[in-house]
Amino acid sequence: MRYISLTPEERQLMLQAIGVEKTEDLFESIPVGVRLGRPVDLPEPLSESSLLADFKAMARKNACGDDFAYFLGAGAYHHFIPSVIDTLVSRSEYFTAYTPYQPEVSQGTLQAIFEYQTLIAQLTGMEVANASLYDGASALAEAVMMASRVTRRTRVLVPEALHPNYRKVLGTYTGNHLSVTSVPADSAGSMDPETVDALLDDRTAAVVVQSPNFFGVVEEMEELGRLAHRRRALLVAVTTEALSLGLLKPPGEMGADIVAGEGQSLGLPLSFGGPYLGLFATRDRYKRQMPGRLVGQTVDRKDRRGFVLTLSTREQHIRREKATSNICTNQGLCALAVSIFLSTLGKTGIRELAEQNLKKAHYLRRRLAGRLVFPGPVFNEMVLRVDDPESLNQELYREGIIGGLPLGTWFPSRRDQMLVCVTDQNTRRQIDRFIRVLQQSRVTV
Amino acid sequence: MTIPEGLRYTREHEWIRVLEEGRGRVGITHHAQDELGDVVFVELPRTGDELGGDDVFGTVESVKAVSDLYSPVSGRVTEVNESLEEQPELVNDDPYGEGWMIQVELSDPAELDGLMSAQEYASYVSEESGH
């Protein structure tokens, strides 16, 4: 067993020091009735080479971004990832450390998170951010629960064009406390302020808006914010495509009180859905209602700048059942990757990368204008009308393309629609091929 | 430990000082702030809130602890100490003065009789800490 460092002689010495004869004696507090009286029924240990062969065999049964052009987004995006990220997050100092409970020996992680908090605040246009949420969906759920704490109200309006998985996760988290009302999308695919206004009442804790929304449409949220605030409700903005913030006006400049989102686009591999990173940012006045950990700046006894976990009294280890959330750590390594991504691209790179997405998507959009379901503005995703999305995907697959998401599974009235994504990773040749297959398929518009 | 005469005290270590016209000012005792350590945040109610006797009217936080604040009497909150927002340390530095927390309009001044005098509070504290 190569992960253990004791010799039989050392074990013997240690047992003597403890004062028992054999290791089994140390397990005597486990009553006989519940002991496992047989070996664990798992395979024998695998050598490093056999293990790798086993995993390669499984890997062969997957299609991946190395072999196919992806036109699939829907909450997880295939983007450029600079090489420096993996080099740095593979440093033992980061990935084999734990939560920075002891600040004097955790300044690396703490400063990195402090920088992350700053970067996310800047990106979202908000004042405070943290690195504690697991993914976009649970970040939204926590944001809605926070809005309910702040307003002491229990009703929330969510758009029809909210990512359906986010909607479900929100239901899992809040089913016992909050009532969720759906706001239908208008013909442009967006949230109509008049409809929202009609649904708002004095019990409403928050209006949730997703931008770009699940149909890819960029929402105008300023008016929604005004309407929500008039009723003393909060505006919760959520995004599944954080790269869009490199180009689109941030929610913080449009009246959002809490911003939640998925950070995967910012330097994290697709990894079959995780680990990803929940973005979470809010206004300074609500910082004490935030879920999860926060890092703050302070000084040491020699008056030198340093960083610590702070405002901990919100949290479960102190407030237990009255805590703002049950979250007890941060998504350290994912936040580090996102920090490195944002620092590497920087002020100009994030804009350029976002623009490439916009322009490539626009290229496709102009050529398939007749198939667009929604006329609203988009970033890198759009809904196209196609006759039979499933069989189109089969045809695309034969051409080396993973096609878009058939919407019928989620929205039964949209069986002839497909959510298509174009990112910086799609070359013009790929886009042209996608268009060709689409136009040649037996499609009636 | 300071326990000024003339104030009334609760078992949860709040004090109330009766002002003119049936109003009272409330804070936590020197002993309470000492137990808590450095106070970093005080959460207070809004002016106009109605409190019952023994209601939780807020919380006081140190770096690693939170304590609920209990109202010694019932009444309406007429004023809160806004300066604690910027300077929570006032609770440590001057618990009976600048570190006061809320002012209430007493709905039943007779409730004051149910609270402890300085002398009673002093012996309560020494009993509680087992001396």
Place this chain on the structure above:
Amino acid sequence: MNRTSPVYNLNEPLIFEQSSPGKAAYSLPPLDVEDTPVEEILEPGLIRQEIRGFPEVSEVEIIRHYTRMSTWNYHIDLGMYPLGSCTMKYNPRLNERTARMPRIAMVHPMQEAALSQGNLKLIHRLQECLQELTGLDAVTLQPAAGSQGEMVGILMVRAHHEAQQRQRRYVLIPDSAHGTNPASAAIAGYQVVSIPSDSSGRIDIRVLRERMNQDVACLMLTNPNTLGIFESRIEEISRIVHDQGGLIYMDGANFNALMGYARPGDMGIDVLHLNLHKTFSTPHGGGGPGCGAVACRDLLAPYLPSPVIERDGSGYRANPDRPHSVGPVHAFHGNFGMMVRALTYILTCGGSGLKQITETAVLNANYIRARLQEYFHLPYPTPSMHEAVFSDKTLEPFGVKTLDVAKQLIDEGFHPPTIYFPLIVRGAMMIEPTESESKAELDAFVDAMIRIYHRAREDADAAHEAPRLAKRTRLDETRAARRPVLRWTPEEEA
């Protein structure tokens, strides 16, 4: 802030402070489609101004910045990291290699099941391994952390009682429990009733019997508990709870003490979560990501989060069609990358290796306990499993506290143990060495603790001044909390 220290990396400025216009650390391919101006695609009102204060640095500066900062972290590759109940064990490099295989890591979560058979199989295999290890019937790997797993477990308990048309209001939690337990119960809408520990450090059975009734949804226990003590009367506890129609939730944070020796499913546990980042060696990553697998009996399986990964003929599928599910807690399959690592670990160790790991973890903890108990007070003399909890009582006469011990350990070259937890031990020091440590490393740690003990008697002031050798001396947490500075702000705005 300038780098004022002669030690090169003692004062690394923030990335924002190193930024100057014109520097860049990236290169993108030229745009290969028509370059329509952004303003012609989007209304100007939707477009942002440049992001003020965003960094502009070179690639060299990126590498140096994060490398320098990294040197200020203690980490498991540097030495023993005895954080009790955190199970800071070695993180095998093979795990990292499999998790980064392109055909595993570059798979989109929404692509068709037919194109993801390898990854679905991988998840399914890990589910089966955990079923065997826990003795339970079904597993979900979706929860992204232990705390999320707890929430899922309690929601499943709730769903079970709702299906019985018998809504219950309370969850019983021992006073030694981790704070996430009550916080998770509260999210599920339950009121928490605390159960005290008896003088042996175990659940007080008499009180449990008193407080258990038909209004109690479940007992949430940790076994071994946070004192490192096995709940030996688990069979009796199980009867008391089940006789009243209640369920038992187990926090599996301390599962490293049980593998190959005992299975929760055989102890009457109905549902539990496991922290793959503890027992199954996935890295802690400065706090995450983790994976909080949940295992349960058949009785509760219908309520598992959807989708579940199941066999489908000769292949595998993610089945979302589960009418009784409590619903999903993650947008996709959960922290898949952690599952790859955990399966790599389990298959590398095999059943026999996992048992040896548990054996060694328990041996190591008991060795530390045996060597330290003459110096430090053991509040509960009950036998320890994989961790031992001491207190600072023997140092009290000298005015030296647990925090001082922790900070001195830093100067001795070790990460401190978990301190001031569990809450029922005043001045607690909770030491969990894990199986990773050699005898030499354990001895070095114990020797350091003994030096600290002697120093307390001789020079208490020095104890209060520690650490001296870390990047920073003790930090002012009061100041951080009184006037929170939670982000950098450009100087002209600050």
